[in-house]
Structures are given as C-alpha cells and as structure tokens.
Amino acid sequence: MITELHTERLFLRQLKVSDSSSLFKIWSDPDVTRFMNISCFTGEDQAINMIKLLDELAQDNKAARFAIIESESNEIIGSCGYRTE
Numbered sequence: 001m002i003t004e005l006h007t008e009r010l011f012l013r014q015l016k017v018s019d020s021s022s023l024f025k026i027w028s029d030p031d032v033t034r035f036m037n038i039s040c041f042t043g044e045d046q047a048i049n050m051i052k053l054l055d056e057l058a059q060d061n062k063a064a065r066f067a068i069i070e071s072e073s074n075e076i077i078g079s080c081g082y083r084t085e
Contacts, residue, residue: 001064012066015054015079019067020047022076032078054081 065081
C-alpha cells in the first residue's frame with residue numbers, strides 16, 4: 001500500500017497519533033464534518049481514537065487515510081482516504 005504521495009504543493013502521508021491536535025481542529029468543525037460520516041468531535045481523544053482505528057484498518061488492508069500537508073507551511077490542512085473493501 002502507498003504510504004506517501006508528493007505533489008508540487010502537497011504532501012500526503014499516513015496519519016500519525018501526533019497529528020491528533022491538528023486533526024481535532026479540522027474534525028471538530030461542523031462545516032467539515034457535515035460532508036463526512038462522523039459527528040463533530042468534542043475532544044482531542046476522539047481524534048486519537050479515530051487515528052488508531054484508521055491505522056488498524058490500514059494494517060488489515062481495509063482502508064487508508066492520509067494527512068494532507070501543505071508543503072510550504074508543513075501544516076495539516078485536511079485528510080483524505082479510501083476503503084479497499
């Protein structure tokens with residue numbers, strides 16, 4: 001499975017637990033989560049648990065989720081992924 005992708009402006013890599021703070025800010029935004037199949041997060045622990053779940057799915061080759069990082073600022077600006085089943 002691909003674990004990293006690079007473009008001119010973006011770097012995509014598998015999520016890490018250390019991304020939880022940045023992803024919590026994104027996944028707690030109602031404008032973001034209305035397009036996802038999750039409710040707005042209310043605590044960073046939810047982001048940690050989601051990252052761990054997504055990592056388990058990746059280990060089982062059932063799904064992959066990537067952090068979308070702006071190359072110039074090295075800031076996580078979102079996430080994207082796919083299911084293999």
